[in-house]
Amino acid sequence: MEKELELAARRQGITKSQFIIAAVERALGRKDPTTLYHQVMEKAAHYEMSSGTPDEDLPPHKAALRQRLRESYARQQEDYAAYLAERASGQGGRD
Missing domain, CATH: 1.10.287 (Helix Hairpins)
Incomplete structure (x- = not known):
């Protein structure tokens, strides 16, 4: 899962932390x-x-x-x- 996270974040040109924050915001309906x-x-x-x-x-x-x-x-x-x-x-x- 860590490698998938790293690859997904890299594809979007963001850090893993930024990717996780965006995912949590979407999950909470904030984004x-x-x-x-x-x-x-x-x-x-x-x-x-x-x-x-x-x-x-x-x-x-x-x-x-x-x-x-x-x-x-x-x-x-x-x-x-x-x-x-x-x-x-x-x-x-x-x-």
């Missing part, structure tokens, strides 16, 4: 990965991207890529907002 994921995604849903360099100052291929990425990001945000709305109304069967 639920699903809850943490939903909290992060909730914050991300309201995140505004800064524009940085104006598109007109970029080469055409970079401006086109940036536009596709923005469209993809907007679709993902809309999908997640719909998921949250569905979940809030009690229809989201997955948790």
Whole structure:
């Protein structure tokens, strides 16, 4: 068991003590990965991207890529907002 602990901690890039603390927190319900994921995604849903360099100052291929990425990001945000709305109304069967 000691070797498995050492390998698991090494895979996560943490010490054995940190691994044990995280495991105990999860077991006690203090660190639920699903809850943490939903909290992060909730914050991300309201995140505004800064524009940085104006598109007109970029080469055409970079401006086109940036536009596709923005469209993809907007679709993902809309999908997640719909998921949250569905979940809030009690229809989201997955948790």
